[in-house]
Amino acid sequence: MKHKSFLTFALILVFATTSLSFALTYDEEKKYGKEIYREIIQAVPVNNDPYISLAADSIKKRLEEKTPMPFPITLTIIDSETIDAFATMGGYVYITTGLIGMCDKEEELAGVIAHEFGHVKKRHISKRMEKEKYLNIGMLTTMLLGMLVGGGSTPAAIITSGIAGTQAMELKYSREDEEEADREGSMIADKAGYGGLGSAMFLRKLRTAGADKLLPQYLLTHPYHEARIVFLESMWEKNNVTVEAPLFPYLALRAQILHKSSRVGGDDIIINRYLKDKADPSNNYAACLVYSLKGNADESIRVAGENKTSFRNLFLGEMFINARKFSEAVDVLKPGTEPVARFLLAKAYEGQGKNEPAISTLKEIISYGSVFPEIYYRLGMLYGRTGEEAKGYDYLGRFYVETGKLALAKTNLEKAVSRYGINSPEAKEALQLLDSIKKEKK
Numbered sequence: 001m002k003h004k005s006f007l008t009f010a011l012i013l014v015f016a017t018t019s020l021s022f023a024l025t026y027d028e029e030k031k032y033g034k035e036i037y038r039e040i041i042q043a044v045p046v047n048n049d050p051y052i053s054l055a056a057d058s059i060k061k062r063l064e065e066k067t068p069m070p071f072p073i074t075l076t077i078i079d080s081e082t083i084d085a086f087a088t089m090g091g092y093v094y095i096t097t098g099l100i101g102m103c104d105k106e107e108e109l110a111g112v113i114a115h116e117f118g119h120v121k122k123r124h125i126s127k128r129m130e131k132e133k134y135l136n137i138g139m140l141t142t143m144l145l146g147m148l149v150g151g152g153s154t155p156a157a158i159i160t161s162g163i164a165g166t167q168a169m170e171l172k173y174s175r176e177d178e179e180e181a182d183r184e185g186s187m188i189a190d191k192a193g194y195g196g197l198g199s200a201m202f203l204r205k206l207r208t209a210g211a212d213k214l215l216p217q218y219l220l221t222h223p224y225h226e227a228r229i230v231f232l233e234s235m236w237e238k239n240n241v242t243v244e245a246p247l248f249p250y251l252a253l254r255a256q257i258l259h260k261s262s263r264v265g266g267d268d269i270i271i272n273r274y275l276k277d278k279a280d281p282s283n284n285y286a287a288c289l290v291y292s293l294k295g296n297a298d299e300s301i302r303v304a305g306e307n308k309t310s311f312r313n314l315f316l317g318e319m320f321i322n323a324r325k326f327s328e329a330v331d332v333l334k335p336g337t338e339p340v341a342r343f344l345l346a347k348a349y350e351g352q353g354k355n356e357p358a359i360s361t362l363k364e365i366i367s368y369g370s371v372f373p374e375i376y377y378r379l380g381m382l383y384g385r386t387g388e389e390a391k392g393y394d395y396l397g398r399f400y401v402e403t404g405k406l407a408l409a410k411t412n413l414e415k416a417v418s419r420y421g422i423n424s425p426e427a428k429e430a431l432q433l434l435d436s437i438k439k440e441k442k
Helices: 002-016 026-043 050-065 097-102 106-121 124-131 137-149 175-191 198-209 225-235 248-258 266-276 281-293 297-305 312-322 326-333 339-352 355-364 374-385 389-402 406-420 427-441
Strands: 074-078 085-088 092-096
Touching (some): 050 097, 050 248, 085 106, 097 106, 097 198, 106 198, 198 225, 281 297, 281 312, 312 339, 339 355, 339 374, 374 389, 389 406, 389 427, 406 427
Parallel strands (some): 074 092
């Protein structure tokens, strides 16, 4: 029920606060996009997996580097088995773990994200709002209530101004919008080294699997799959992929296994697949995840230790942490330099009670805090344990800013400023964050 009431609120919010007779300014798009974003991240579970969060951010950065965008992109991963991706105004892009789990290759996910970049770049969402001038709050509320009372699930992925709603509301993307986003997105993806056919590959897979039929027609955010596939394949005779992404297949497995509400019968299939072909790295990794989830720590460690890929120590370290064997985890994770390995190493140090090494390791990856806010949270807790209260409250405040809990952010940042001293250099950034919170609440 929480999601349903939020859907009503989110859509009413946009239309209630905007005169649809006039074009939205860039500042208005940013404002309304951020308001919707704040509501979404408080109403639906946001992914908190370091592997997935950091990998998705890496894709986003590659794409952003290759094209000028009207807004900086905020990419959010929603923990949902729904297979969807969507954009709202102001540069906010959302993808689900269900979609990530459907991708076999990184270029597929990059193609889907780049498609959403295309919608943002061409400002399709705000233009659809501007076009439908006949809408008013009464009509919108009646339509939403009719849709919601009618039964069925209401996936979080329909919470966008230009995509959500029924056919009668005529707020879906037009064929022209989709074609333009496909063209723009495929060019962005190609420039970033992912080739131009990633989204077409994904759409074909969706069509073949019948996954596009799982949602009722009025919830389909990206219709006309077959025509879009043909259009993209006519644009690109070759798919020139230059980005190497050897870790991606394991991320898709994590999305399939760790982020499912129910795995009834699925665990046995995964274990049997591993037992039939233990040499296959994907089978190996899937099995060690399942064993760990089932609480069979020794088996998960044994299986991870058999992994023959370059990721063996990374996977094994995580299994050691899950089994609370922190010294062993430190030994295998210490040589790793990638952000996920450093984060897991910090967790292992923390498990040992070694707060200082944990803090210094997390500080190495502090630049990823806005992408993976748990870095801020752990720093806040660690500083608190070591008696550095000001820094503890500071990082907890940052964590709550990123996770949309602005009241808690304000409380912690005010405590940080109080303990730093209001005129101290350390308090300056906390005061800036407090000022941004105040402006956002106006």
